[in-house]
Structure formats: structure tokens, C-alpha cells
Amino acid sequence: MAHIELKGITKTFGTHTALKDLSFEIADGEFFVLLGETGAGKTTTLRLIAGLEKPTGGQIFIDGEDVADWGAAERDVALVLQQYSLYPRYTVRENLEFPLKSRIRRVEPVEIKERVARAARTLRIEHLLDRKTDRLSGGEMQRVSIGRAIVRKPRVFLMDEPLSALDAKLREALRTELKNLQMNLGATFLFVTHDQIEAMSMGDKIGVLNNGQLVQTGTPQEIYGNPVNTFVARAVGSPPMNLISGRLAGSEAIADEGYRLPFGTAFGTAVDGRPLTFGIRPEDLFLESGAPGEARVHDVENHGVEKIVTLRTGNHFLQATVPAQTDLEIEESVRFSWNPEKVVLFDGGSGMSLRHAG
């Protein structure tokens, strides 16, 4: 188990800068999720920590030691990749034994047997042990590849979108399994994903990565409730946070499209008249007869437990979650308002949250 720290990591490939001055810390036993779009630099970060790539600048510390000159083997990390990387032509058992049989480690045969059995039990793949890896389904392959990581008791688990190639049901099941596994092992996990649901549901901490730069780190609640800028606001949450541009006048928010919504006096008059962006989560937007905002129903998505309504105000769209019983017609005229306490204010120009700036 280990503590990881990245200090000012920069990585360039030719003229392309993949990571810019990246710094963050993962505490011992923490489940850290790196969230970002394709090409944001998530996988590069992982490969740098694993020792498969060398950083162009900056330092990586594992348990306080600078690991710049350590190879992948010495860093003692486990890496689970999206494409499984099972060794072909071997059985599941042979795959699980592989990391233990290397000369460098020298593990007693009795212990190998026991560790493989334990890993197989944990991941519920005992019935597959003698099967060839090419006869496995995607979910089974991914479990074997996770198994190959856990037989070893590495210092850190690095996972590169391990669930993204799986179908939805299995993804949910493995999500829970992985989280439980991490808690049982008490291990340090660095999990990379583009799926914000995975990030929210699994992470103790989330780091949001955009274009090779870390935008925000924090607990899922912090990231969700208090995004540092409009990018994070849109990146986390499904459907994402609504962003309404407008300004403040006294205790009222005036949207550029004309409607006025109530707003407290938390910010006083300091930002009156300045161009702002109001961020509001769909669940904090509600429909009510007599409410100040006016919109038309553009689309209704029924999710069973709730409905996601897309509202049209002039040229803009807002999304709100409403109870499943609510009856709505497309193009119906509705009135809406928000929960003013939940509104996040962003600067209209820079997109930075005023709460973080202040």
C-alpha cells in the first residue's frame, strides 16, 4: 500500500503536449478517480506512474521516494488495461500465476496456489480456472485481468478504463465489485475513466482532467455541488448542470433571455450588473404553476424513477428532473423556478466559479 504524489509532471510527444504541470496526491488506501474526456491525458498519467513512459519534466513519488529511475517492475504497481492484456494460449490459471512465477519474485508453489485460489474466489472465476482465455466473455476476461493484478499484492492498482468495453449490466456489477474489492484490500487505487457515473459512484476523490491539466480535485460531493468552473460543471453529472447566462439585480437573477428568477442576497450587490453564468443542477430546477420562469417542453425522457424534461427558453435548453408521475406534453407551456440556494455562480467571461475565486 502506498502514497503517490505527482509534482509538476509535464509530458510531450513530439510537438504535442499531453500533460502540463500536473500535480496531485493520492493518499494511502484511497480510491482516486481521474476523470476526463478521450485525449485529456488520463492514460498517459497512468503510464507515467506505471513506469511505461518517462515524464518530460516533473517528479513522481511513491511512498515519498522519487521513482524517476525505477523501471515498471521495481515500482511494484499493477495495471489493468482496457484491452485486458491476457496472455493468449494460456489458461486462466496460468494467467493468474504469471506474475508470481517470474524469477524476480520467487514465490513458493504452495503459496502461488493459495493466492490464485483466493483471487479466483474474490472475483468469482473459480469455475473458469482451467479454461483458455480466448474462450472467455468480455466480463470474464476483465475479471481475470483484475485477478492478475490482485494475486500480487502490489503497492498501487492502476486501472485504465477497465469497464468501458463491457455492456451496461456487467459494468454496474463490476463497479460494485471493484469498489468492494478496494475496501476489502485497503489498497490504493488510481482509476481512470471518461464515465462520470463511474467516477461519482466509485471514487473517494476525483480529479478532473482537461487538455492535460488538472482542473479540480475533491470528493464527489465537492465536485458535484461546487464545481470550480463551467467545464467541471458540464463534465460531471448526468444530465449535466444547466448554465444560464445573465446578471444579478438586487435579489433577482435576470437571464439574458429575459426571465427573472429569485436569488438571495448572498453576494450582496458586489456583482450586480456584471455578466455571470448561473449553474443549476437539473434536480434543483422545478416546474410549478405560477413560477417566474416560462418555457416550452421540448422533449421528455422517461427513466422510470424520474423523467428528464428538456425545456426550451428562447434559443436555449434547460434540463430538469421531475417525478415520473408528472404528465407533460411536448410543446406544452410550463412555468419553472429553481432552488436559489443551490445556484452556483460563474464569471461570465472566465467561467470560474465565484465561490472558489472568493
Added chain:
Amino acid sequence: MATVVMTSLDSKSRAASRGLSDIKIRNLFIVPTILFLIVFNIFPLIYSLGYSFTDFRASTNAPATFVGLQNYRELLNDPFIWANFAITAKYVIVSVTGQVVVGFGTAMLLNREIPFKGLITTLLLLPMMLSMAVVGLFWKLLYDPSFGIINYALGLGSFEWLANPDMALYAVAITDIWMWSPFVMLLSLAGLSAVPRHLYEAAAIDRAGPFYTFFRITLPLVAPILMIAIIFRTMEAFKTFDLAYILTSQPTTEVISIRLYKMAFQEWQTGRSCALAYIVLIMVLAITNIYVKYLNRVKER
């Protein structure tokens, strides 16, 4: 059945307007090839099978008389023929082993990011593209005891490569290794570059050493294609004629095809040489079959 899998001809195409149909076009392509095969391969094959049971001599006008299995019986009991087979076996083993070691080794060296990789690969492939006879003549000069560059470079004085009965077969094998290692290299390179990089990365993470990685990941994945290279090279080495014939005429380098050539065209024992050709054919088929069986087993694993 064949028409079912064929894509049918577009009725508006130019070929269709000339009155051609799918079947006609197919036959146009296939019939000449089949005719060629029958005239130059299948007919001589069957004809020589007939001769192998006679005492026919192509140098005389005497009619061939049927002698049954006598040719086969005598050949298989001839210790000299068996000596030829032993020489051939030794040659095959030395030459194919050498080609696999050198070829696969070069492929391992080339299977990485190096400058001028394409150029180096092309240059290394050149020997394979030369004519056997040219290679033979060149190497005869290279091996020459008085002015050959090999003796000069190795400082061997006037060592007799080709006239030395113990060395001559190895000299021929070395030439064959020089010429055909690139072939093994080419196939191995294809196999090596097909091994996904992430497997090596996974192995590095799993703390496998270089030898462990080679024997547990690289070799098993390259084995099937390497096996194909070995099959081809064994078959070729088994029927080697030109290199050995041009380089030297030692009794210790008389591989089976040279014996066959002498029997057929110097001693004019046409019937008997047909029988010998059949024996060689059956042996090559048998060896190839063993390899193919093994190849399938490797592939299944």
C-alpha cells in the same frame, strides 16, 4: 455450389454485353491453369510412376519391360542410397537449424525502433532474391583456397573448404544459411510485429524478466509462423540440388537429388530413377505431414 458463392456478373457490364457469363469468365481463368498443370505436372507424375515399375532406359530404343517392385526393392536395400539419405538428413538439419537461429535472431534485432529499419531489412533480404546458380558460383569464389576472401578474412591460409570431404557439406550448408536466413527472418518479423505491445507492457508490470517474457510470450505467439518457415525450408533443403552441385562434387556432399540426377541423366537408369524420385516424394510428404500435425497442435494451444 461454386456458382452460389460467386458474385454474379452485373447484367449491364461490358463483359455481359459481349455474351460472357459468370461461369464463362470463371472457366476462362481456370482452364488454362488446369491444362498447364496437367501437361507439365500431373501427366509426368503419373507417367513416371508407370516407368518406376519398368527397366526403361531413355538412352536406348529397347522396349521397357515390367519388373514389378524390383526397382524399389533394390533401391531400399542399397547401402549407397542410404548413405545419400544420411548426407541429406545431415544437410537438412544443419542448414535449417542455422537458418532458424540466424533468421529469428536477426528478426529479434530488427523488431524495434531503429533508424533506417526499412533499408536494412531490404538489404538483408537481397540474398534470397538471387539465383541459386549465381549464389553457388559466387560462393565458390569466396571459398577459393588461394584467393578467396573468406580465408583471407578469417586468416585461415589456404584452407580447403570445398575440397575437404569433412568440410564440404558444411560449406554448402553455410551458403544455404546465408541465402535463406532472410526468408525465416521475414516470416519471423511478421510474427514478432503481430505480438501486441500491451502484452509486453503487461509482462513488464508483472515483473517478468527478459528471458521469461521471451519464452512465455514471444515464442508461443511466433511459433506457428516460425513453424511454417521451418516447413518450407525443410522441404527445400531436402531437395537441394543446384547449390551442392555447383559448389562441390565430393562424395560426402552427394545429397539425394544429386544421386537422382546422376542416376537419371548420367547412368540413364530411367526406370530406377523414377522409383527413387517416388521414394523421395513420399519422404518429403511424410516429413511435411509431421510438421503440419505439429503446427496444428501449436495453433490449438
